[in-house]
């Protein structure tokens with residue numbers, strides 16, 4: 001466990017930051033080790049000590065429990081319930097089994113929540129792998145909830161912010177393990193560097209397989225670049241029953257498309273404005289001829305700006321200055337904002 | 348501001364509804380673009396910050412949708428696209444280069460304006476239908492929740508509609524202001540000059556003075 005691993009201060013250098021085109025501003029040049037938490041489901045006895053420790057350390061409020069015919073404390077995660085032991089009841093070989101899942105943020109290497117977030121810096125990923133919400137910057141849009149392939153963040157309508165497990169980042173920064181790790185009475189939760197945890201997991205999987213859990217496996221899904229909370233799953237063939245997505249993606253189809261398109265869209269609007277400007281320079285304003293309005297004197301009497309200058313020339317002579325009967329292409333040959341080609345203007 | 352023989356173009360109610368739609372849309376476009384791209388997020392500071400922008404955006408959207416409904420029923424009949432409009436639309440490239448001789452004369456609205464009206468009506472539906480699941484992803488009136496794939500794909504469609512609507516708006520504002528002096532006045536105080544009408548909407552002009 002952590003104490004003999006020489007866990008040092010990791011610092012909080014930032015690796016990724018939501019909605020940011022610039023490289024993340026690192027408040028700290030140190031890059032400490034990358035951490036991971038390993039949940040050995042086969043050792044979990046379902047005591048929910050970790051749930052309590054989580055509430056205590058993070059001073060989370062009470063969300064009333066409810067008896068709905070399950071050992072589970074709450075039906076779902078909540079803004080004040082960052083960790084929920086899910087008791088999935090299934091039958092294996094005529095026997096009742098609890099496929100317990102410690103449901104909380106997995107601290108993905110490629111965090112879908114962070115990629116989905118529109119507010120700069122509302123979600124950050126530190127160099128140590130922890131994904132954290134920065135509530136000062138959160139605008140309460142809840143798009144992270146939809147971006148998370150594990151359905152983890154929860155919205156608090158009162159504060160208009162979204163909450164989830166922060167891996168006890170304050171403890172980790174101080175060289176301590178997260179509260180749930182500390183409290184677990186059966187050592188079902190291990191803590192250390194990502195590398196060490198993967199090695200440990202492989203040993204655990206081997207031992208499980210030797211004991212007859214042929215499908216035992218490590219859950220560290222590649223679709224999100226691996227996670228900083230991993231599971232050793234005894235029944236690896238039943239991920240669905242554990243409520244673990246078999247192939248989670250950091251940026252599901254629509255979000256990936258959006259990511260690719262948004263530069264294009266912003267550029268298109270910029271080009272649209274540029275197009276109208278170039279059109280204006282090429283063709284100028286189209287003023288009603290002054291001579292035709294005896295009563296009104298000036299053609300564009302109600303115009304917001306008199307773009308024509310002192311003497312109001314007729315439309316044709318003003319547009320080009322060359323007064324040729326056919327209209328020449330503008331000097332730049334720009335596409336007009338309607339998107340229709342102007343190049344061919346045979347009068 | 349208007350001379351005695353100016354032509355009445357927009358009634359008071361038409362102008363009010365137009366500007367409610369116009370200004371709310373502008374707000375929506377600006378804040379929406381701010382959410383869409385990190386480099387544009389600064390726009391939210393103009394309306395009080397990210398949280399305020401996120402709070403106001405859907406309510407402005409509701410106002411915009413309401414105004415579009417009213418606008419739709421006010422103008423739908425006048426905006427029906429006729430053969431003349433189709434001919435006008437075919438010659439749009441001549442129109443774009445001020446080659447007036449090759450553009451069929453327009454009535455009160457030309458084909459492009461009518462097309463803009465119908466595009467906005469369709470986009471208006473797209474905005475509200477895709478916007479509501481993003482507004483209330485936890486569900487409303489017993490429908491939902493929409494978290495996950497629904498919200499993500501709505502987000503994509505909402506964004507694409509925004510880019511399209513934004514492009515249309517740029518053209519619309521350009522034509523309504525600096526490109527055709529005298530046009531904005533019509534939407535501000537209701538009247539346009541005879542010369543303006545003759546130049547831009549000859550058939551309407553004939554109709555009004557005939």
Ligand code: HEM
Nearest residue numbers: 368369370372373456460463464467520523530531533534
């Ligand atoms: C905020 C910037 C806007 C400005 C400066 C503006 C300006 C104008 C002007 C000057 C007219 C009169 C055109 C004429 O007399 O023929 C007009 C008409 C109209 N506007 Fe706007 N408008 C704006 C935004 C919008 C928006 C957002 C919509 C739709 C949601 C809209 C819908 C219309 C429609 C349907 C017409 C009548 C048909 C047409 O002229 O295209 N406007 N606008």
Ligand code: SF4
Nearest residue numbers: 105106108112113148
């Ligand atoms: S599990 Fe969800 S909330 Fe946690 S880092 Fe991954 S995407 Fe974000």
Ligand code: SF4
Nearest residue numbers: 117138139141142144
């Ligand atoms: S709710 Fe907050 S953290 Fe989540 S996507 Fe919106 S701004 Fe980002």
